[in-house]
Amino acid sequence: MATKERPIQVAPTAKDFRGKVAPDWCPSCGHSGILTAFRNAFAKQGRGRHEYLTVSGIGCSSNLPGYVPTYGMHTLHGRALAVATGAKLANHEMSVVVTGGDGDGYGIGGNHFIHTMRKNVDLLYVVMNNQIYGLTIGQASPTSLLGMATKSTPFGNVETPLNPIAMAIVAGATFVARGFSAEMKELTELMYQGMQHKGFALIDVFSPCVTFNKDNTYDYFKERVRFLDEDHDTSNKAAALEQAVKWGDEIPIGLFYQDTSRPSLDESEPVLEHGPMAHQPLGVTPEQGAAIIQRMM
Ligand code: SF4
Numbered sequence: 603m604a605t606k607e608r609p610i611q612v613a614p615t616a617k618d619f620r621g622k623v624a625p626d627w628c629p630s631c632g633h634s635g636i637l638t639a640f641r642n643a644f645a646k647q648g649r650g651r652h653e654y655l656t657v658s659g660i661g662c663s664s665n666l667p668g669y670v671p672t673y674g675m676h677t678l679h680g681r682a683l684a685v686a687t688g689a690k691l692a693n694h695e696m697s698v699v700v701t702g703g704d705g706d707g708y709g710i711g712g713n714h715f716i717h718t719m720r721k722n723v724d725l726l727y728v729v730m731n732n733q734i735y736g737l738t739i740g741q742a743s744p745t746s747l748l749g750m751a752t753k754s755t756p757f758g759n760v761e762t763p764l765n766p767i768a769m770a771i772v773a774g775a776t777f778v779a780r781g782f783s784a785e786m787k788e789l790t791e792l793m794y795q796g797m798q799h800k801g802f803a804l805i806d807v808f809s810p811c812v813t814f815n816k817d818n819t820y821d822y823f824k825e826r827v828r829f830l831d832e833d834h835d836t837s838n839k840a841a842a843l844e845q846a847v848k849w850g851d852e853i854p855i856g857l858f859y860q861d862t863s864r865p866s867l868d869e870s871e872p873v874l875e876h877g878p879m880a881h882q883p884l885g886v887t888p889e890q891g892a893a894i895i896q897r898m899m
């Protein structure tokens with residue numbers, strides 16, 4: 603009888619992170635570049651597809667978990683970080699990445715954003731920032747610039763945009779970066795570093811909405827984005843903040859800040875010291891388990 607050959611272990615490639623469903627984004631939407639960078643970064647990390655969980659909220663960008671064959675959860679508007687925190691604490695051996703847009707993450711989910719950073723939950727959060735609500739066809743979002751005319755601000759936006767980079771540095775995120783969807787190589791590297799980082803990692807990515815934001819276009823960013831200087835000290839919070847508040851003819855991108863000294867939530871939570879909760883015995887007999895399920899039906 604022929605013996606079955608053991609499968610050869612090969613390193614995953616970006617192709618392994620292509621799903622069966624093609625994105626339904628508008629042609630040239632910035633999100634497509636971010637999806638490619640995600641696939642590259644997943645592959646570069648060298649982990650199998652079953653070792654990732656991709657979580658999102660609601661919006662054009664939040665369709666992303668449907669386009670990568672990892673575990674995935676498409677949750678409620680603004681609630682992706684809360685769900686991802688629960689999943690991470692249930693099994694902290696999983697690499698958990700969260701995606702969504704500026705409206706979803708900084709507006710509807712603004713409170714979760716602050717507290718997930720404060721707790722230093724070990725997640726990579728990639729915000730696909732197009733400075734508009736795209737799925738609902740073009741209302742001003744928390745990052746829309748002053749004066750911008752949108753469907754909800756026909757006479758120009760009068761609300762000051764929030765600065766997610768400065769906010770993250772102050773609120774306690776331990777990895778804070780900004781990318782641009784057209785700068786693929788650097789974005790892939792930032793995502794890889796963000797996945798490697800132990801703690802909360804934010805990457806805010808300029809991702810032009812070619813359909814509803816005619817102000818912040820690819821050309822707008824190509825003329826303005828500048829990589830942070832090589833000698834920028836990412837361990838210096840004050841220096842990071844100084845760069846974070848820059849906006850105008852030059853907009854810095856790259857890694858602003860990283861703190862590798864603070865433990866993440868799963869590292870400091872005593873309940874998890876014996877390993878992931880998902881691997882712990884439940885402490886109930888099969889009969890008790892069946893009775894509990896029965897009661898909940
Ligand atoms: Fe992308 Fe904007 Fe189209 Fe949504 S509406 S898919 S954000 S270009």
Ligand code: MG
Nearest residue numbers: 703704705734
């Ligand atoms: Mg948006």
